[in-house]
Amino acid sequence: MIEFDGVSRTYPGSATPAVEGFSYCVESGSTTVFVGPSGCGKTTLLRMVNRMVSPDAGRVLVRGADVAYLDPVRLRRSIGYVMQHSGLLPHRTVLDNVATVAQLSGMPRTVARQRAVEMLRLVGLHPDLGRRYPAELSGGQAQRVGVARGLVADPDILLMDEPFGAVDPVVRRGLQEEVLALQERKARTILMVTHDIDEAFLLGDRIVLLGDRARIEQTGPPEEFLTAPANDRVREFTGAEGRMLSVENRGGRTLVVDRNGRVRGVLE
Numbered sequence: 001m002i003e004f005d006g007v008s009r010t011y012p013g014s015a016t017p018a019v020e021g022f023s024y025c026v027e028s029g030s031t032t033v034f035v036g037p038s039g040c041g042k043t044t045l046l047r048m049v050n051r052m053v054s055p056d057a058g059r060v061l062v063r064g065a066d067v068a069y070l071d072p073v074r075l076r077r078s079i080g081y082v083m084q085h086s087g088l089l090p091h092r093t094v095l096d097n098v099a100t101v102a103q104l105s106g107m108p109r110t111v112a113r114q115r116a117v118e119m120l121r122l123v124g125l126h127p128d129l130g131r132r133y134p135a136e137l138s139g140g141q142a143q144r145v146g147v148a149r150g151l152v153a154d155p156d157i158l159l160m161d162e163p164f165g166a167v168d169p170v171v172r173r174g175l176q177e178e179v180l181a182l183q184e185r186k187a188r189t190i191l192m193v194t195h196d197i198d199e200a201f202l203l204g205d206r207i208v209l210l211g212d213r214a215r216i217e218q219t220g221p222p223e224e225f226l227t228a229p230a231n232d233r234v235r236e237f238t239g240a241e242g243r244m245l246s247v248e249n250r251g252g253r254t255l256v257v258d259r260n261g262r263v264r265g266v267l268e
């Protein structure tokens, strides 16, 4: 579905590459999370998928085609993109922000507006909010609109760049649950980047833990990062040692348990 094949990227004026020789295949229908410290190249990788950044070497294949040979505008319209701080257009109403994306993908105006209302409902917003401007929304509401906009054209691929980075922990948790519910309704290929390992554990069924220059430290399902960390850097980043987290099976469910035996999460 999405394949990174030996991609590298050095930004102009920079002595060191942001991404160096990165290869990874994102499975169709998975929620794959690229997680790693600030500056390790996560956003650069994500933006290579929709050609907002071009690799200096290597290639990215989307649906089997090298994106370097695809029309960038058509490519971007075929992929949902949810960015940090929602990226809403300030002078357009919420409904317009969502409906425009649907219209650009070829839906007639009235159908696009109906669909936008449906999407606002789907992400837990009252359709009346559609008349407001982005500045009149809370941070959490704006992020929800960002998710609605990413999904309105019904893309089979959704890219999410730190989508909940700007909201407080309680709202963040609500939004995370929303994404899990959306993915249960219809499995898309979601590629998300975050620096928050807890978010990666909660949402990802595949995790790619990155170090400097997008070097892969470990890949696999979340539980493997706790049961079989590849090295000390993984241990340190997941905080598994400090929190003494371990995985236990209780009542048929795989639970993450802390040193006091308290359940900190469910892996499924």
Ligand SMILES: Nc1ncnc2c1ncn2[C@@H]1O[C@H](COP(=O)(O)OP(=O)(O)OP(=O)(O)O)[C@@H](O)[C@H]1O
Pocket: 011, 012, 014, 018, 036, 037, 038, 039, 040, 041, 042, 043, 044, 045, 195
């Ligand atoms: N447009 C740019 N021009 C020059 N350098 C850039 C540009 N974009 C990113 N970089 C540099 O490339 C490296 C990787 O950046 P990138 O944004 O991909 O990392 P990230 O892991 O997403 O970081 P964060 O979690 O802080 O968003 C960083 O050192 C960053 O400063």
